[in-house]
Amino acid sequence: MNTISREQLIQQLNWRYATKQYDPNRKISSEDWAALEEAMRLTPSSYGLPSWKAVVVTDPEVRRRLQVFAFDQSQVTEASHLVIFAAKKQITEQEVDEYLNLVAEIRSTPRTSLQKFREALIGGVVNGMDEAARRAWAARQAYIGLGNFINSAALLGIDASPMEGFLPDEFDRVLGLDKHGLHAVVMVAAGYRAETDKYATLTKVRPAKEDFLMEV
C-alpha cells in the first residue's frame, strides 16, 4: 500500500480544470506519459472484457486533420498529447475466447474451469445485447477509462481536457479505426496549461452538495 492523503486528492481535483489553451512548448515527460498509459490499461471494465482501445495520436499532421473535425479547438494540436477512446463495435465469440485464453494464461488456470464464465460472457454480451446496446455498453466502459485518465493526470499535476465536441465518423476515417472494428467515442487532450488561459483562474462550477447527493 502506498496511499495518498485525502487532502492531496481533493486539492488536485480542485486544481484541475478543462484546459482550453495549452502551452505548445511544454511536453509531458516520457516517464509521466508511460504512467498515464499504464493507468488507462489498468482501468476496470465489465467482466474484465477488453471493450475499447486507447489511440494515441502523435503525428502532428494527423492532429491537424482531426482538428478540422473538432470545431478547430486548439487543444487538438497544441496539447502535448492526444488520446482518442475508441470502443469496439462488436464483441465476437472469438474475442471472448481470446480473452478467456488470456485469463487462463495469466492466472495459470485450466481453460475448462472458465466454462461458466464463458457462458455468462456469451449470454451477457455477445448474444444478450443487440448491436446498439453493445456499442452503448462499450462506450460507457471507455468513459470509465476517461474518468480514470482525468483523475490520474490531475494527481500527477498534468492538465487534461475531456472533449466530446468532434465528428466521430470523420475521426474513424482519418484514424483508420473502421478497419480495426473501432469507433471513436470521446477524446482527451493532455499537457500543461498556457499562462494566458483565462479559464485557469475561473472558479469551478459544481452543484452544491445537497443538489448532487441523495441519501436513502
Place this chain on the structure above:
Amino acid sequence: MNTISREQLIQQLNWRYATKQYDPNRKISSEDWAALEEAMRLTPSSYGLPSWKAVVVTDPEVRRRLQVFAFDQSQVTEASHLVIFAAKKQITEQEVDEYLNLVAEIRSTPRTSLQKFREALIGGVVNGMDEAARRAWAARQAYIGLGNFINSAALLGIDASPMEGFLPDEFDRVLGLDKHGLHAVVMVAAGYRAETDKYATLTKVRPAKEDFLMEV
C-alpha cells in the same frame, strides 16, 4: 500543487480489484467518505452541466431490497457504502437556466454574458438530441464519475466494486428515483476486502500494452 508520484498511482491501481467479498465489520471513516463524496462532486461533465446524481444508500433494509434485484450479490449489503449513479432522464430548458444562474453566481459574472453559452446548451443538449441520445449521454457522464470514484478510492486505500449487474428499473422503483426524474445506470460498492476473498490474490487480467494501445 500537491501531486503524487507515478509509483503511488500505479501501485494503488494495481492494488485495487473488483472486490467480491467485503469485511462487513469494517466501515469507511466519515472523513474518508466525505473525501470520496467531494471527489465525485468535482467530476467534470460535458459543458459542466449537472447530468447525474450520486445516491448514497445507507438504510440496511433498502440495501437488502436492492440486493434481490442485483442477483443477490453480497457486496450490496456487506460493503461499508453503496452508491447508485443515477442519470437525469431529461435536461430541460429550466435546468439549463438554473445551471447558468449558478455559473453567474459562482463566477460573479452577468447572466447576460452567458447568452451564447445558453444557446450552445439548448442547441446541443435540450434540442440537439432526442430522448434516447440524451439519456445515453447522461449515462456516459455518470461513468466519468464512476471512473473518478474507483480511482480515488484506490488511491486512498479503499476497496471498491463497480457493478452493472442489477435491474435498473427495479432500482428506480425501490429508491424512488422516478419521481426525481432519475434513472439508475451503474453502482459501486465500497469498503474493505474480507481476508477470505479469494479474488484478492488473483493476478489482474488486462490486455497487453500492444493490444490496448494504438499509435497513429
